[in-house]
Amino acid sequence: MRNRFASRLVLALVALCFAAITSSAFAAGVVATIDLSAQRMYVSVGGKPAYSWAISSGRKGYRTPAGNYRPTRMYKKYYSRKYNNSPMPHSIFFRGGYAIHGTYYTKQLGRPASHGCVRLSPDNARTLYNLVSAHGRGNTRINVRY
Numbered sequence: 001m002r003n004r005f006a007s008r009l010v011l012a013l014v015a016l017c018f019a020a021i022t023s024s025a026f027a028a029g030v031v032a033t034i035d036l037s038a039q040r041m042y043v044s045v046g047g048k049p050a051y052s053w054a055i056s057s058g059r060k061g062y063r064t065p066a067g068n069y070r071p072t073r074m075y076k077k078y079y080s081r082k083y084n085n086s087p088m089p090h091s092i093f094f095r096g097g098y099a100i101h102g103t104y105y106t107k108q109l110g111r112p113a114s115h116g117c118v119r120l121s122p123d124n125a126r127t128l129y130n131l132v133s134a135h136g137r138g139n140t141r142i143n144v145r146y
Contacts, residue, residue: 043131
């Protein structure tokens, strides 16, 4: 009887620990919400709002794909293979060739100006890159909406 009770107690404790680890991992996640209409990105960490930044998304003739994504690959230094070897610092790719990345054309932030990527100031791109690196791509969500 004592062994059965001890076994159940151990199982209950293991289940509680697993639930706590799972929920804290989710709560520690990063969510980047990109509002294409407002040309802003809102970043929350652990379910709490942390940042709000101006962006530039796809200009006329180019679109930034709406949807819910997870980062697929990341590069501190990256250069566009499609657009004149343009620098894309702190790139976080989320769908094929579409990425969130830094830009040196900061005067264009706040209005559509890209070929479809989501541009941020270099400092904000670095901050987001570091957040995603610290929390993991699996704990990061990218939501792009109009």
